[in-house]
Amino acid sequence: MIFDLHIHSCHSHDCNLSVDDILQHAVRTGLDGIAITDHNTVAGSLLAISRAKELNLPLIVLSGVEVSTSKGHLLVLGINENIPPGLSPEETIEIAKEKGGVVIPSHPFKMTGIGNVDRLDVDAIETFNSSCIFGENAKAKKMARSLGKGEVGGSDSHLLETIGFGVTEINSEPDEFSILNALRDGKTRSSGKITPNDIMFLRVIMGIRRRSQAFGRELHRIHSNLFL
Template sequence: MHVKTLDERVVSRAKARNLDVLVYAPHFTRLPEIRARADRFSDDDLLVVPAREVFTGPWHDRRHLLAIGLTDPVPDFVTFRGALDEFERQGAAVLVPHPEMLNVSCSRADVAKNDDVIDAVETYNAKCLPHQNRRAREIAEETGQRGFGSSYAHLGGTVGEAWTTVEAAIDTEAALVDALRTDVSRRAVRRQGITHRLQCLAEFAHLGYENSWGKVDRLFLSGDEPTHPDNVAYGGRFDDVRVY
């Protein structure tokens, strides 16, 4: 939990690292497309679960939320509260990735204020620097949230660098959601050594591309893009909570 890239090489790498489940949540992609691709790459040895990492709020002050178990699409750039309410309505598991990382994350106060609807906080992210992961662990401990670990792989080589062990059989999307929303024991795990550190630094360096204004301007401010709240696919359902 979770990856941004999915192809044959990613699946092979996941299996080689003895992973049983991948949560696939690419940026700026609608849920039906995510679900179709997840289904394509799932088999008896690896379950790929579709999810959405929703960008809430305006671009300059966005807070990411990872929702697993959605039944209906949710756009980016809606209010933080609007996203939480919609996730709760759909019965999704709500996770906080990379808390207090740069300007793309939930704060300690956000987690504490909404602990009734948040199900877990990421305590190790392969894209984060060591001090950022230490802060994430502190936030989870101080707010009493269960933790999870993630490769957050935008690069295929990062798959399997960090993961979460869950003391439950996870053979369906519903089983994962149930495990995340209950007190099932889990822990974040990661690889060690210089190769791991170098791969994590490569992931961190990818942020420069991922967050460029040119990319945002091209993708999101026209209103015609897949996860823009004004897209015809959402039928105006999020007009009251959209920020663009």
């Protein structure tokens, strides 16, 4: 089965994709499954699970989140509750595993990654991220193999066009329990293609615009509280 395990929706501060659009595009792309992994919230993934069932889509949707730890980002799959951001990687992993989650460092060698994980109890490592263009994927793959960890791929998509650019081939039965265990057991393979520069540029612009809009709304709220 082929999954894109790293997709963002409008529940992330830097993305405006609707959950329905993501689901339908994933089906058109031919994916067997996805995980929506928004920044610090499982809301998008839980909505996706519900909507996929309502729309009767031939798509497996895993719950997930990309948690911002004090050192960088961690994907956690298979949980239905948020994990507080800003904790140490060790604390985040402990909470994630208490909730039954699968822990995967996302793009570990990007600026927002956590770097070397040899002392962390992670289940697998994201060794292909389609937004990594400076050799970070090769370093992540080398680390995963040296540590004997399973390899995961994801698009890190913030745009419909890039969904499926990074994927994980999972050797398991088509149910959530089996898939999560296959991720833990390393029954996976990562692959994909790098996002073209023009699409990367568009993603940056859209992210800046969305953050600017959020900042404007916050300023308006503060002004209203102070002067109205």
